[in-house]
Amino acid sequence: MPELPDVEFFKEYFKDNSLHKKIINIECEDKTLIKNVDFRDFKKSLIRKSFRDAWRIGKFLIAEIKGISENLIIHFGMTGSLHYVKQGEERKRRDRFTRLCFRFANGYELRWINIRRLGKIYLTKPQNIKLIEEMGPEPLQLSQQEFLRLLTNHELKNIKAFLMDQRNIAGIGNVYSDEILFQARINPHRKIEDLTQRQKKILFQKIYQVLTEATKILTFYRAFPKSWLEPHRHTNDLICPRNKNHKLKRETIAGRSAIFCPLCQT
């Protein structure tokens, strides 16, 4: 789940339910997922404190803790999410994969769920995390001019690989790179140097549109439109949303499982 729109959603979720509540206990099912600090110190630093604010950098969620200068920094990996719920209640199946849990004085708790354990938790300042330090610009704050310049710095690179590389642009992963390229009608095999100026400008627009629209959809707990590619990843119908006579193709591109329409995307 967690690419920019998903983490944006988790950030709002976190702000809505976990700010300004006294942390009375912290439980951790797998201490190896906490980086930069051992669990005893992690716990000591956070107990009796509260979260004051939260924001997002790329796919990272950053929380400010009242009274200390380090931040709680969460990366969700491939299978992470948050769940705020009454202490001890199992409401969703995935609650079983809670790896870290903040208990608040009000009887509720915030669970960090991480099925495949590929996520990470830090207690440090964002600039101490290499990937954050090297992170490219936020796509929603990027001008067309800056975007075009970024592309010219990587002419030889494959476009899907470029979009997914956090050092170029923050927050885009496998699912949204496929969606953006589908909507921009660009074949994920293309190299940047082979794109026309027009395609590059459309790509810029679609990055903005897809990410903002997806964030809105998640916020309202809606499904993605049928005209999007996304609903078709999870089915085997392989029907192109733009033309039912076109067949979608699945292929490994840039090391990830891509889905695209070879006829619409050129």
Place this chain on the structure above:
DNA sequence: GGTAATGTTAGACT
């Protein structure tokens, strides 16, 4: 039981 899965990274290779 085999396979694929929304991420990142190190190291080998071209």
Place this chain on the structure above:
DNA sequence: TAGTCTAACATTAC
């Protein structure tokens, strides 16, 4: 140097 490819991490769902 720059980009690509593969494996590794770890575990579930179909």
